[in-house]
Structures are given as C-alpha cells and as structure tokens.
Amino acid sequence: MFAISLVVLFFVISGICLFLLILRLFLYRTALIHVVNKWVHWIEDGMHVHQIFKVPEFNHDNFQENQFYGQVFTYLNSLASIENSDFTNLFSGKKSNDIILYLDHNQTIHDTFLGARVSWKNEVNDQKLGEDQSCCRRTLLLKIKKKDKRRILRPYLQHIHNAVSEDLQQRKREVKLYMNTQYDHRINGRWNSIPFTHPSTFDTMAMDSDLKYRIKSDLESFLKSKQYYHRLGRIWKRSYLLYGPSGTGKSSFVAAMAKLLNYDVYEIDLSRVADDSDLKMLLLQTSNKSVIVIEDLDRFMNDNKSVRGVSFSGVSTFMDGILSSCRGDEKIMIFTMNSKDKIDSSLLRPGRIDVHIYFPMCNFNSFKSLANSYLGIRDHKLFPQVEEIFQTGATMSPAEVGEIMIVNRSSPSRALKSVITALQTNAATGWRLSESASSRPSAEESGGESGGVFWKDKGSVPVAKEVRKLYGLLRLKSGKISGPSVAKEVRKLYGLLRLKSGKISGPSGHDSEMIER
Ligand SMILES: Nc1ncnc2c1ncn2[C@@H]1O[C@H](COP(=O)(O)OP(=O)(O)OP(=O)(O)O)[C@@H](O)[C@H]1O
Ligand SMILES: [Mg+2]
Known part of the structure; x- marks a missing residue:
C-alpha cells in the first residue's frame, strides 16, 4: 500500500514538474511571460505606496537647462531595460554601423538598484501654440516605492550622476551648434542643437600664418586669464569682429575658432529675436564655455526691418556681455560683417x-x-604667371578660387589656367578690383576713432605699390580696349586711385599688422 502511494506521489510530482516545464516553455515561446510579468508587477505596485519625483528639462526660473535632466536622460538611454520596452526609438549613431536606442515620448522604463525596482517615465506634454506651431514641456518622472525611498533615493541619484559623468565628458568633446528658434513666450528653451561638424580648422584656412598664430595665442592667453580679468573688475569675455568681403572665410574661421576651443557654438539669428529682453534671455540660456556668434551684423544694423524689435542699445548691451557675466564663466563673442563703413563706431x-x-x-x-590644400601642389610652372596677375591688382575671393580648383581638381594645370582666366576677366572688367578696394579696411577703420586691436592680412599697401598695380592693370586693359574707352578707363582708374589713396595707410612690409590703441 505504501509502495503504491509512493508511486502515485512520484507520478503526481513528475506530472506537476512536466506541466510547469511545458507552461514555462509555452510562456517563453509565445512571449506570454512578459504579460505575466506585467501582471505580477502591476499587482505588486498596487500593494505599495509610491512617491513621484519630477526632473523637469528647465530649472524653476525657466531660464536655464536643468543639467540633471540631461544626465538622467543619458543614463536611461544606456539602460539594458530600454531594449525590453514595448516600444522605443532607434537612431543611427555617429559611426555608420552604430544603432542607438532612444527613449520615446511618454515611454516608461524600469530600473533596479540595490534590489529595489523603480520606474521612469519620459513625460512630454505637447502645447498647441498657434495654427501650425506647437511646443513640448518635457519632464522625467521617477516612481519609487515609499518603503525604498529612504534607503535608495540618494545613493541612486548619485549612481546616475557617476554613471553618466564619463559619458558626458565624452559628449562634451563633441561640439554642438545651437540655433535660436522663433520667439514665443510660451516656449521655455529657445535653442535647438545639432552636432557641429563644420570641417574648417585653423590648418585648412588660407590665411597669413603669423595672423593665425597670433589669434591662437590671443585665445589661449584669454582662457588662462580668469584671475586677471577678475582683478581688473572686468567681465571675462573676449569679442572678435571678423570683417571683409563675401567669400573670404569669415564663417569658416568662426568654425575653426570653435573647434580650436572645443566650445559649443550659439548662433543668434536676430531676425528671430522679438525684442531686447528676448535677446537677453537668449544670452542667459547659453551654456558655459561657448562661442556666441552673430553673423552679418552690418546687414541687420543697416536693415531696420530685419532687426524688428531689437534696438541699437539692445545690441550694444548684448555686446557688453553684462548678462553673460551672471554665469561667471568665459564667453567668446564673434561678430561677422562685410563692411564696418555704416556701423556706428x-x-x-x-x-x-x-x-x-x-x-x-x-x-x-x-x-x-x-x-596646396585643394590641388595638392606646392609649386607649378604657371605660378609666376598667377603671381604677375595678382600684382596687377586683379583678385578674387578665396571662395571663388576654391570653387574653380574643386571643379578642376583632376588637372592642376587646367585649374591654374582657369584661375588665370578668371583673374584676367576680373581685371579686365575692373569690377573685382573696385570691390576689393572698397572693402579693404579704411584709414578710419585702421586708425580712426573706434578701437580695439586690429589684425589685417595684407590689408594696407603703400600708395606707390598701388600705383604700380594700377599701371599694370591699365596696360593689361589697354591691350583689350581702344579709342575713347581708354580715356574712360583711365578716368575710372584715376577715380579708383583717389579712392584708394584716401584709404591706404601705413607701410605694409609685413603680411599682417596689429595696431593696439
Ligand atoms: N581663407 C580661406 N581659406 C580656405 N577656404 C576659404 C577661405 N575663404 C573662403 N573659403 C572657402 O569659401 C567658402 C565660403 O567661405 P565663408 O562662407 O567662410 O565666407 P564668408 O566670408 O563667411 O562669406 P560671407 O560674407 O558671404 O558670409 C567656404 O567653402 C570656405 O571653405
Ligand atoms: Mg559668412
């Protein structure tokens, strides 16, 4: 009898084990296990009191980004549990074969820490602003059991901070370009960012090497001068004005400077700024160690329609950088212009x-x-001819020269011949010369009442040299022009000479010149 009961018991236990095994296989095969897990967690959650902690994207004053939000967001995207979520975003990474997982709007994911289970929700509230405009208010919500709070909250937050600090440092090295969005009083953050991948560097810029060296040293010595500025009672900021004709590399140089410093770039589009206080707000929302750029400031200052609500005093206060000093860290400001002629000194x-x-x-x-950089040549038999044409005063922008070289890069000889032809055409029409003359720094600019340190790359040339150039140009032209047009050309060149002689100042024995006042 006892033996029979043992056999029955054996079969019952084996049956139960088999059943559980088949059930487990079934649950895992059909993925029903996730449904069961969900129910278990749901029941368990229902038996506990939870506490919710909010991590909003912006600080309570709504001015500045909440840095902890960025840290938590990075941390959550690195969690293995994001892979087990019901849904999530997949994006390509920096490398071509990289795929990264990214939290979606209103997605919830779970994490465990010291045996406690917590959940995070990426809450995004869309706000309708107008007909076709909307904005988002983003908050990360941490849900934690009340019984676990005292034990794990602080160490958990510290754990997040430690886990991402290395990653953030890595990302800090990736420079970002921020652009301001259209003004709307209901939007907190006004800056949208993309990775800053502009390929320009100091090395790729065709500029006088001495000038490059001095700009580099100026930037480096500025960065080391926090105490010095502080002692002088000055705001720790440095402003640069890059000016010159179109296509001469001003924007490319902004990129080269930002890369050298490894700073994020905040480019302010003044046409999207509502008024002076909006401009202040934008400045306040920039991060530490950044380059703030306003391109084509002359165009905005001379075109009242474009600046709309931003006044002259708004721009000058912005340039003084008083507000940025609230953040305490260094600021580099860069302004670009085609000409300073019409700008209030x-x-x-x-x-x-x-x-x-x-x-x-x-x-x-x-x-x-x-x-050298576009065609890979340091010397060529056509170089003397090119030099001769440059000596006549014919010129082009580096952008135009670069474009010709790119198109003809398979044949350096063809590229150089095309440059020669283009320079001759420019010289013959005289258009480029007069354009370049008018955009050179004027005597007023290099010695006038406005101030600062002036660095020029062959900006001033002695009058005698200019006369020689014009004479050469005249000879070149007289080969092509005859009769009354010669007299007209002479008059034109005489006018040009007078224009230049009013603008030419100082000797130009050096490639570049620095005037301190
Ligand atoms: N000095 C230079 N060295 C190397 N490349 C240059 C230089 N100047 C211009 N280029 C090339 O010409 C193109 C236009 O240059 P960039 O946009 O920087 O000119 P810009 O002075 O900002 O013109 P704009 O005043 O019209 O904005 C870029 O592709 C850049 O690489
Ligand atoms: Mg530009």
Missing part, C-alpha cells in the same frame, strides 16, 4: 569689440595655400 569701441580681424580677398600667398 560706438558699437565697435574697445570692450565691445576687442579684436578686429580683416579678411581680405585672395592674394598670391593665400592662392598658394589654396592650391
């Missing part, structure tokens, strides 16, 4: 603009530098 006074850097049209030296 008070806007360019020392303190507002510390360094003026002139970007000239192409000369023979910059041409050689472009030929």
